[in-house]
Amino acid sequence: MREVFQQELAEVQSRLVQIAELVEIAIQQATTAFRTSDVSLAEQVIESNERVEQMAAELDELTIDILARQQPVASDLRLMVGALRMGSSLERMADLAEHIAQLARYRYPESAIPQGLRKTFARMGELDAKIAGKLVELLRTQDPTFIDDIRDIDDAIDELHAKVFEKVLSDKVSTDTTGVVDATLASRYHERFGDHAVNISRQVNYFLRGALL
Secondary structure, three states, rough: HHHHHHHHHHHHHHHHHHHHHHHHHHHHHHHHHOOOOOOHHHHHHHHHHHHHHHHHHHHHHHHHHHHHHHOHHHHHHHHHHHHHHHHHHHHHHHHHHHHHHHHHHOOOOOOOOOOOOOHHHHHHHHEEEHHHHHHHHHHOOOOOOHHHHHHHHHHHHHHHHHHHHHHOOOOOOOOOHHHHHHHHHHHHHHHHHHHHHHHHHHHHHHEEEEEEE
């Protein structure tokens, strides 16, 4: 029975990694579509979100089933509880990637990024993709060094988020009301993507060390 239980735990971890990999692809494609006004790529992101939702729901069902049958304790219980929370955060990250892609689609063939903010959003997109990659490695290896990496990247995203608001409220960005709304929403989506990655890293830390950061 213990061997079966360990196999089930490994399956939970494997599914978390699979979902995280899809999220990494989604944010890479979404930020590229947003930066380049690639409506075809934006559509791919939007369509792929349904797959993430399905996998997250299946992970929840598996986890709840294991909890009911095995009644785990200690670190095993922390993993099960964490898996439910991490699955939800990954699903939300996929939603945020979809929101970014939707902005690109709505403004096509025009750019959703106002002049004066393109370099900032290009950097935010790079950091979101980077934090997603670090998250995949954290879930795959459970190496706690990735936790600090994720926090550092999130801090950098937060700084850029603040700069977007500073520029939008100043005369440094020339755009209409729609452009201001687009920039504000997009910046928030990028920033929240990083926040959810940090939340997942906290759950991993809880599983490994028995304490939240």
